[in-house]
Amino acid sequence: MTDPTDSPVPPPGAEITLRDVARLAGVSVSTASRVINRTCGVSPAYAAAVxxxxxxxxxIPNNAARALVRQKTRTVGLVVPTLSNPLFAPSIAAIEATLRDAGYGLLVACSQRAPERELEQVRMMIERGVDGMILTGSHHLPATLGLLASRGVVLATQDDPAACAGALSVAMQDAAAMATVIDALVMRGHRTIGILTGPVENTLPIAERLRGAIQRLEHHGLPHGAGHIMETADYQAASSRRAARTLLDRVRGLTAIACTGDILAIGTIMECRRRGLRIPQDISIVGCGDTVMSQFVDPPLATIHLPFGTMGEQAARRLLCVMAGRPLPPTRPLPFRLIQRHTLNRMPRVPPGA
Amino acid sequence: MTDPTDSPVPPPGAEITLRDVARLAGVSVSTASRVINRTCGVSPAYAAAVxxxxxxxxxIPNNAARALVRQKTRTVGLVVPTLSNPLFAPSIAAIEATLRDAGYGLLVACSQRAPERELEQVRMMIERGVDGMILTGSHHLPATLGLLASRGVVLATQDDPAACAGALSVAMQDAAAMATVIDALVMRGHRTIGILTGPVENTLPIAERLRGAIQRLEHHGLPHGAGHIMETADYQAASSRRAARTLLDRVRGLTAIACTGDILAIGTIMECRRRGLRIPQDISIVGCGDTVMSQFVDPPLATIHLPFGTMGEQAARRLLCVMAGRPLPPTRPLPFRLIQRHTLNRMPRVPPGA
DNA sequence: TATAAGTATGAGAACGCTTTCAGCAACCCG
DNA sequence: CGGGTTGCTGAAAGCGTTCTCATACTTATA
Incomplete structure (x- = not known):
């Protein structure tokens, strides 16, 4: 009690540790720990003192020390292909919110669509002791998956239509979404429909969207050959404009263009405008994704709303379930719906190309 | 050497620890540690074995154990006001990339513009032992700053024109940017200029932009009273359209509208279109920020490019400097420039209102 | 009143790593 | 050839927690 190191106030610079707390409250470290963790069996008087x-x-407890003995950090890692493109922003936001409400921290990294980089980042996150990981997309190195499995890290994936992780994989109904676009056009009388798609290779969701569109055109007995389909080189506005131009030149009597992404649709709008085609009187244009941009284009773009926020939330929620040992709720397909803005109309009587 | 626990291969489930490595390589734990950390003084033979x-x-080293003894986690925290809005996306991307290159992990959280929430998240991050933090914006609780200081966490702020953290604060030249917009309009002959701004309260950057615009109008001896300025209720497209309508109704002979944000400018474009005003022949519209949207609007929006990516990168870089004990490079103002797209033109001879 | 059962408490080991310190060669110089 | 220097190595002490176990103290039961 007369120990000179036994000062009532801890030195200002150093952080206060559990031992300090215990000493100041006049209890043992174990008891202090019990109070903090609400473990039963502490007398009210001591509990109050602590x-x-x-x-x-x-x-503030030191999570590193905790992690060391508990082998849990209450932190999860997220790798997304890109952060600068706003596509995944709602998903990240939802994941962050869901995890935070559950007391988890979120470590974020960006793979720039390079699986090797993703592996490196997963290593970094395992090093930091994440309890779970959310990977985005469908291209992962086997080594990445193996590493995660060997370290006992729970893995969830989002936006991977191939569902490599089984029950913990949550993805959009990309094919069904584009089928809905085709149905909406057919229902409005369109018979000659062009498809504009982004680069299909290495992006399964886009490939799925294209597949869904083609299949549905076939189902309706409409032309769906390579002539009616145009693939852009990338997602720049200029490329999609160029692709739209080719498509409009190539297919006579085109009254509608279905795009597998909103940015492509925006480029298409620009090109149609340039040609003096009125939207939607002369030609209908439908996008897919409902990214922020689509409501600000002129005219506002009809598109399929894909619930990226819900996707992220579900991925996080399911991950939390597994980490907590709770049973997984049944998988339910993510809803999507057509947003009727101003670029979708009945087929014109006289096709502009005729 | 005949110890039964001395198996050459570690059990499959458990993670391999430094002790295992040492045992397998036939050296002591200290030596193995020295090899991993490239501390000098290990014989080549042993080094190779390890x-x-x-x-x-x-x-994979256990960062929790490391953090415990080194008191450093090589992790930094970032709090942004919002993740779903793509505004900060380039900044986050740049921060992530910069930190990753330096071997740091990034913990992300979103305050939803609520300072109390920010405090809570800073607590969470301190608990996880971040070495540094990047806070966004200018509204922080004193408790937040105090907490950070008392725990010895290095703090950098971004997008805070009030520069509460001194040398570690990196912000845009918001006022100067808008002054440039006014200059560009004046130089093209415009004399009756309207200003459309977002809600000024609680968002210092927007307030700064407005201040810069007003000051510059005054400098040129042009009208800059409340009648020429319109503040929107929020950042929805509909609100900015409504505000633009009021402004156009109120000010006769308006030939240009300067907006303190791109979204506002987009709403203004829509409203002008609806009235049959040709852009930029009848009216010029200039935004500020150069967000992704602005290049996809029709016509593509003239705006000030604000380097959000650079801002994030600088914040991260300066933070790294301080954490590593390196001297800070001199602060240089973030560059900005006018992007001349299609909504900026010379003043029309006959103002459309006349 | 003595014993059993139960409850609150604290001592101390462990978690996986870094780092100080001491030990032990081998070497150089006088 | 001895004492000092140098360079590599391993033992061991923490870092701040949690958690098991033993101990002391209550209370209920015989």
Whole structure:
């Protein structure tokens, strides 16, 4: 009690540790720990004393020490292909919110669509002891998956239509979404429909969207050959404009263009405008994704709303379930719906090309 | 050497620890540690042996244990006001890339513009032992700053024109940017210029932009009273359209509208279109920010490019400097420039309102 | 009143790593 | 050839927690 190191106030620079708390409250470290973790069996008097010290010094537990003994960090890792493109922004936001509500921290990295980089980042995250990981997309190195499995890290994937992780995989109904676009056009009388798609290779969701569109055109007995389909080189506005031009030149009597992405649709709108085609009187244009941009284009773009926020939330929620040992709720397909803005109309009586 | 626990291969479920590595390589834990950390003074033979085991079992160090003794986690925290809005996406991407290159992990959270929430998240990050933090914006609770300071966490702020953290604060030249917009319009002959701004309260950058615009109008001896300025209720497209309508109704002979944000400019374009005003022949519209949207609007929006990516990168870079004890490079103002797209033109001879 | 059962408490080991310190060669110089 | 220097190595002490176990103290039961 007369120990000179036994000062009532901890030195200002150093952080207050559990031992300090215990000493200040006049209990043992074990008891202090029990109060913090709400483990039963602490007398009210001691509990109150510890609680008071906790608040007075705003004690923050050291997660590293905790992690060391518990082998859990209450942190999960997320790797997305890109951060600068706003596509995944709602998904990231939802994941962050869901995890935060559950007391988890979120470590974020960006793979720039390079699986090797993704592996490196997964290593980094395992090093930091993540309890779970969310991977985005469908292109992962076997080594990545193996590493995760060997370290006992729970893995969830999002936006991977191939569903490599089984029950913990949540993806859009990309094919069905584009089938809905085709149906909406056919229902409005369109018979000559062009398809504009982004680069299909290495992006399964886009490939799925294309597949869904083609299949549905076939189902309706409409032309769906290579002549009616145009693939852009990338997602720049200029490329999609160029592709739209080719498509409009190539297919006579085109009254509608279905695009597998909103940016492509925006490029198409621009090109149609340039040609003096009125939208939607002369030609209908439908996108897919409902990204922020689509409501700001002129005219506002009809598109399929894909619930990226819900996707992220579900991925996080299911991950939390598994980490907590709770049973997984049944998988339900992510809903999507057609947003009727101003670029979708009945087929004109006289096709502009005729 | 005949100890039964001394198996050459670690049990499959458990992770391989430094002790395992040492045992497998036939050296002490200290030596193995020295090899991993490239501390000098290990004989080549031993170094090679350890290296081999490291690779063979793909050893990943446990950062929690490391953090415990080093008091450093090589992780930094980032709090942004919003993730779903793509505004900060380039900044986050740049921060992530910069930190990753330096071997740092990034913990992300979103305050939803609520300072109390920000405090809570800073607590969470301190708990996880971040070495540094990047806070966004200018509204922080004193408790937040105090907490960070008392725990010795290095703090950098971004997008805070009030520069509360001194040398570690990197912000845009918002006022100067809008002054440039006014200059560009004046130089093209415009004399009756309207200003459309977002809600000024609680968003210092927007307030700064407005201030810059007003000051510059005054400098040129042009009208800059409340009648020429319109503040929207929020950042929805509909609100900015409504505000643009009021402004156009109120000010006769308006030939240009300067907006403190791109979304506002987009709403203005829509409203002008609806009235049959030709852009840019009848009216010029200039935005600020150069967000992804602005290049996809029709006509493509003239705006000020604000380097959000650079801002994030600089914040991260400066933070790294301080954490590494390196001297800070001199602060240089973030560059900005006018992007001349299609909505900026000379003043029409006959103003459309006349 | 003595014993069993139960409850609150604290001592101390462990978690996986870094780092100080001491030990032990081998070497150089006088 | 001895004492000092140098360079590599391993033992061991923490880092801040959690958690098991043993201990002391209550209370209920015989």
């Amino acid at each position: 609680q008071a010290v906790l608040e007075r010094f705003s004690y | 290296q081999a085991v490291l690779e063979r079992f793909s050893y």
